[in-house]
Amino acid sequence: MTGIRAATPADRPRLLAIQAASLASNWPELLETAIDGAGTVLVAGHTPVGYALAVGSQPTHLAELAVAPGHRNAGHGSALLTAILDDCDECRLTARADDERARRFYERHGFRIEEHLPNHYENADGVAMVRQSDSSASTESERS
Numbered sequence: 001m002t003g004i005r006a007a008t009p010a011d012r013p014r015l016l017a018i019q020a021a022s023l024a025s026n027w028p029e030l031l032e033t034a035i036d037g038a039g040t041v042l043v044a045g046h047t048p049v050g051y052a053l054a055v056g057s058q059p060t061h062l063a064e065l066a067v068a069p070g071h072r073n074a075g076h077g078s079a080l081l082t083a084i085l086d087d088c089d090e091c092r093l094t095a096r097a098d099d100e101r102a103r104r105f106y107e108r109h110g111f112r113i114e115e116h117l118p119n120h121y122e123n124a125d126g127v128a129m130v131r132q133s134d135s136s137a138s139t140e141s142e143r144s
Contacts (some may be wrong), residue, residue: 007041015117022066052080097125
């Protein structure tokens with residue numbers, strides 16, 4: 001497995017190609033903006049084979065996680081997600097409700113469905129998922 005590093009502007013063409021090949025609903029402008037510093041973009045590999053795009057903090061929102069075809073099921077997605085999760089107490093994301101594979105992947109990493117989102121995507125429902133660190137979850141339950 002290759003290492004995780006911050007994206008650079010030189011990675012832009014490769015990351016846009018991964019986005020186009022991997023995501024049914026993609027937003028190139030978001031990725032462009034994040035690469036320029038408005039978010040965190042981590043890549044797997046010297047020549048990127050995948051990326052994770054996160055924005056905000058308290059909570060962090062995982063906006064995109066994509067691994068290029070031909071490089072999937074090799075741990076790149078898990079490594080990218082772990083790198084994002086290592087820097088936050090709470091992480092949120094949305095996924096297509098009908099994408100069982102993605103939902104199972106996130107559940108294996110401690111996410112749970114918080115809300116169903118009818119018509120969230122152009123042609124599909126979504127789910128809002130959340131993962132809280134143990135300390136964040138304890139603090140939340142103490143406030144209730």
